[in-house]
Amino acid sequence: PLVSLRVVLDHAAENNYGVAAFNVNNMEQIQSIMEAAAETDSPVIIQASRGARSYSQDAYLRHLMLAAAELYPNIPIVMHQDHGNSVATCLSAIDNGFTSVMMDGSLKEDGKTPADFDYNVQVTKDVVKLAHARNVGVEGELGCLGSLESGHGEAEDGHGAEGQLSHDQLLTDPDEAAQFVAATGVDALAVAIGTSHGAYKFTKKPDGSVLAMDRIEAIHKKLPNTHLVMHGSSSVPQELQDIINKYGGKMPQTWGVPVEEIQRGIKNGVRKINVDTDCRMAITGAIRKVLTESPDKFDPRDYLKPARTAMKEVCKARMVQFGQAGNA
Numbered sequence: 594p595l596v597s598l599r600v601v602l603d604h605a606a607e608n609n610y611g612v613a614a615f616n617v618n619n620m621e622q623i624q625s626i627m628e629a630a631a632e633t634d635s636p637v638i639i640q641a642s643r644g645a646r647s648y649s650q651d652a653y654l655r656h657l658m659l660a661a662a663e664l665y666p667n668i669p670i671v672m673h674q675d676h677g678n679s680v681a682t683c684l685s686a687i688d689n690g691f692t693s694v695m696m697d698g699s700l701k702e703d704g705k706t707p708a709d710f711d712y713n714v715q716v717t718k719d720v721v722k723l724a725h726a727r728n729v730g731v732e733g734e735l736g737c738l739g740s741l742e743s744g745h746g747e748a749e750d751g752h753g754a755e756g757q758l759s760h761d762q763l764l765t766d767p768d769e770a771a772q773f774v775a776a777t778g779v780d781a782l783a784v785a786i787g788t789s790h791g792a793y794k795f796t797k798k799p800d801g802s803v804l805a806m807d808r809i810e811a812i813h814k815k816l817p818n819t820h821l822v823m824h825g826s827s828s829v830p831q832e833l834q835d836i837i838n839k840y841g842g843k844m845p846q847t848w849g850v851p852v853e854e855i856q857r858g859i860k861n862g863v864r865k866i867n868v869d870t871d872c873r874m875a876i877t878g879a880i881r882k883v884l885t886e887s888p889d890k891f892d893p894r895d896y897l898k899p900a901r902t903a904m905k906e907v908c909k910a911r912m913v914q915f916g917q918a919g920n921a
């Protein structure tokens with residue numbers, strides 16, 4: 594059934610595991626996640642960004658999620674709004690059956706400009722009030738997502754605050770985190786510890802100190818009962834880069850977040866781990882392979898089926914690695 598965020602994350606905390614939150618835009622991606630969950634006996638979080646909702650259209654998405662719940666009655670499924678930019682976005686998600694919403698008040702409504710602490714508290718608090726009244730969980734975000742390597746916040750797209758914000762200012766401050774959670778009542782808190790969205794996180798192989806894991810530990814000590822969330826947590830596997838490039842793609846060499854780093858986070862209160870890029874890469878690699886090897890084919894099922902299988906394999910791997918397997 595569709596359940597609220599709390600149901601899944603409280604169980605994860607009680608049993609010391611993490612739950613992958615995979616992004617979806619269409620039916621095949623939902624099918625990949627559900628098949629992976631069924632094969633590994635995992636609870637799932639399926640999330641849709643604002644862009645995903647507009648691409649898939651709310652009504653299609655709502656019915657696809659209801660279909661997933663109908664087909665897999667024994668799997669707890671959270672339907673989550675990823676990076677909600679305003680109270681209105683979160684409300685419309687709830688009206689469309691989402692059981693969890695992220696109010697990302699670390700940025701202004703444009704989703705780009707860094708917002709101040711007071712704005713973030715106010716808008717997140719407003720969402721918590723509306724959401725909790727309808728048994729919907731809320732994720733907030735504090736800090737500025739961005740690679741520690743590049744030294745600037747992702748919101749700037751490499752411009753603007755570059756050179757003005759130090760590494761330290763990008764990261765979530767443990768005292769502020771405690772203040773933020775107390776003031777807003779969020780169920781889960783996304784923290785900035787040096788990850789960024791997308792495939793291009795690190796330009797060299799991470800050496801074990803690319804993420805500010807000490808921050809996670811400090812935040813978890815201050816907030817032992819708050820579920821922590823890691824965004825930008827794709828591992829960008831070499832095999833997937835190789836498949837894409839072997840079959841005509843042109844992705845420059847890149848590195849993502851090592852799974853072992855995520856596992857360290859899970860030992861320190863991380864319960865929700867956002868993964869989108871790895872799934873996108875799996876799908877693209879599989880489609881490129883079919884179209885390159887069989888240029889005569891034109892039935893979408895000929896490439897969408899392998900794409901679905903490839904994404905399922907990524908999902909299964911993460912479900913096992915994060916420890917959610919066996920916990921449905």
Ligand code: G3H
Nearest residue numbers: 616642644645676790869
């Ligand atoms: O936060 C970003 C997620 O990967 C979703 O991306 O906004 O392109 O749908 P999107």
Ligand code: 13P
Nearest residue numbers: 791825826827867869870
């Ligand atoms: P990745 O781009 O690392 O998959 O991160 C996805 C994410 O954080 C969605 O909110």
Ligand code: NA
Nearest residue numbers: 674675676695
């Ligand atoms: Na989210």
Ligand code: ZN
Nearest residue numbers: 790824825867
């Ligand atoms: Zn994110």
